[in-house]
């Protein structure tokens with residue numbers, strides 16, 4: 001069975017890539033990822049704030065707080081530990097490259113295009129096979145027009161890309177007034193890969209202490225539907241590679257992203273919850289699906305249920321909304 005795929009020009013043995021997250025902080029765990037079948041690993045992010053030595057905190061992003069996944073919390077490092085400085089980060093890339101044969105993708109997380117962007121080239125020098133740029137941008141100023149927000153993405157990407165010759169992906173927010181147009185414009189700006197989508201960590205409110213509390217919940221499989229739709233819509237309309245992230249837990253979830261048109265799936269929460277060895281189950285499950293359905297390769301199913309190719313393209317649009325509302329089962333629930 002041919003499970004290979006190509007992501008931003010990188011030939012990968014299968015579409016199972018470990019998403020940026022805390023598990024990649026440990027070289028032993030990166031080795032285990034490779035042993036269990038991961039085809040590439042995106043390292044956790046080097047944050048702009050670390051490089052700029054600003055006081056601004058991103059602790060909300062890293063705080064624990066999931067009661068549902070109490071066991072997985074032991075994986076989460078304390079915020080201070082998680083944020084290794086730039087030198088340690090570059091050294092980590094070197095060590096990871098020595099330890100494994102799969103591609104190692106360095107991750108930069110920021111919203112400006114100042115000095116920190118040059119770290120992409122240092123990551124390349126340290127051996128990174130590609131860069132993932134996470135534009136974790138929450139524009140809260142009501143006076144900021146959407147046009148400006150959109151320009152930030154292309155501007156930051158191009159600044160990073162100028163300094164490197166390796167491929168670079170951009171990890172994006174789903175919150176654009178015209179998502180398809182934004183993705184198209186990024187494609188025209190030369191983006192090699194798009195990671196759909198960034199999952200923003202939402203603060204909660206503690207009604208007893210009257211405080212806003214940072215809180216990180218792992219994703220649920222249902223959340224994967226957002227990326228599924230937009231990957232299906234964009235498949236065949238852009239040149240950039242497409243990576244699906246969020247809510248991919250089971251072999252079935254992996255298959256769905258490929259049918260929609262993803263080149264790779266990126267996994268974080270499921271590995272925190274089920275352990276790194278779950279990669280073996282996912283790889284096996286994917287191969288079994290292809291075999292059962294009579295497909296010889298991952299390539300054969302890529303995009304066959306994208307909007308372009310599926311029998312009912314309106315399924316991804318408004319037309320399907322009425323159908324879903326009045327569909328079987330819904331009215332029974334109402335009575």
Ligand SMILES: Cc1cc2nc3c(=O)[nH]c(=O)nc-3n(C[C@H](O)[C@H](O)[C@H](O)COP(=O)(O)O)c2cc1C
Pocket residue numbers: 019020021022043044045046076107109134171197198199218219220245246247248266267268269270
């Ligand atoms: C504890 C934790 C740490 C994360 N750290 C990063 C990070 O450093 N950089 C990044 O781009 N994404 C980070 N993410 C986001 C993941 O890469 C992924 O996109 C997101 O969790 C959705 O995928 P999932 O549903 O498989 O978890 C983190 C997620 C979690 C749960």
